[in-house]
Amino acid sequence: MLDPRLLRNDLDAVARNLARRGFVFDRGGFLKLDAERKRLQVEVESLRQQRNTRSKAIGKAKAAGEDIEALRKEVGALGDKLTKVEDSLSSVGGMLDEVMRGLPNLLADDVPDGADDTANVEVRRRGELPEFDFEPKDHADLGAALGMLDLESATKLAGSRFAVLHGELARLHRALIQFMLDVHTQEHGYAEAYVPYLANENALFGTGQLPKFEEDLFAVGGDGRYFLIPTGEVPLTNLVRESIVEADRLPIKLAAHTPCFRSEAGSYGKDMRGMFRQHQFEKVELVHIVRPEDSRAAHEELTANAEVILKRLDLAYRVVTLCAGDTGAAAAKTYDIEVWLPGQNRYREISSCSNFEAYQARRMRARWRNSETGRPEPLHTLNGSGVAAGRALIAVIENYQQADGSVLVPDALKPYMGGCEVVGGNT
């Protein structure tokens, strides 16, 4: 959500910023609704004040043993009128809320213009592209040949866009997760958390998945209204929902390994090969909760923390700044980290690191106590994958493949592989 004060004071600037995303803001409609809201609210409050004081007068008169019948009638009429105006206010207020809730975040100044991912801007490249003296295969072929990536069984068990991993490949996947968690908690100062994999509507509203992106989520039946989390961001960030964090507790840096569930609605036919785009995947998520003045630096730090994982795995990658049209609705600015996949002969997204500034915090009512003003103010939230485990597995398979179809275990993962140095080395 945006600062309502900013909307009132500098509507044109807000509209101009949102237009960069291609979002058309109906300024006239907003102004009309807001003026109506203001008028009704002033009236409601004035009527309430009258009712309150007259009701107290009844109490006094009654205590003094006076006749209160006339007063009671007068206040009763006041109450009827109040109810009517209140109804109008809540209807106008509801419309206004809907407009407010539907507004995307303001983009940071340094987000490049552009409509889609072709306009994203590369920030840096790291690592050497691997060279093969044979024709490299992609992970789907390699995994199938190893007998360790079993998409047919996954289809039988659940459907398309699921995977079953076997043996050393399953272990390699687990090793990646352990490795990433260890690096972030032991070297980057993140506190590890274990969190629910189901979230309620409030939590999903807080981080911005609801109400606009419900079709991307899996809903779960049962008494309550639950959804499978699409990312660990949802439980981690919502830890500060509806709370006021004392300044000396900031920054809060959290890391968690969670599965992620995405319906991938609207992506039919896209990335159908292998396990690149799945309904279920694992991820180590990093979240920062910071003071507003620190969020830009935290964004760089968070992104660098995720990059360390790829550096340690000796994987080539690049970092891109998403352009205006490609930046998610809740984010002010996003860096995507793209890892080199020899099987696709290009860089593909393996992490997305975003600064949400106060957007999620306003939706969550997550505040910190600013000692300079003494007031609770929205804090800033950030998150990024550090990194997606399923895609990291793909990257390792494709980058560490050998001519015979086996896969070398990267040095960084060896401590987690119980002596196994080559996946498929015995076959």
Place this chain on the structure above:
RNA sequence: GGAGAGGUGGCUGAGUGGCUGAAAGCGCUCCCCUGCUAAGGGAGUAAGGGUUAAAAGCCCUUCGAGGGUUCGAAUCCCUCCCUCUCCGCCA
């Protein structure tokens, strides 16, 4: 799943129809006192919103959530959510 108890400010905890946005205590902030420390004295200390360019002031709302009764609800009624205790079940 069965039985019971309960959800009040940062915390503990009073409060069964009006003078209670809320006693008291703890914590915290500021001031006074004290050579330091400890102890003591005083004042302040919820959030959201409206009015305002902003503030001050004034006003409205909020005692788990949502409805209802009433001139008036933390207090009475209904529904839901959550927490705790005991029993059962279970990894």
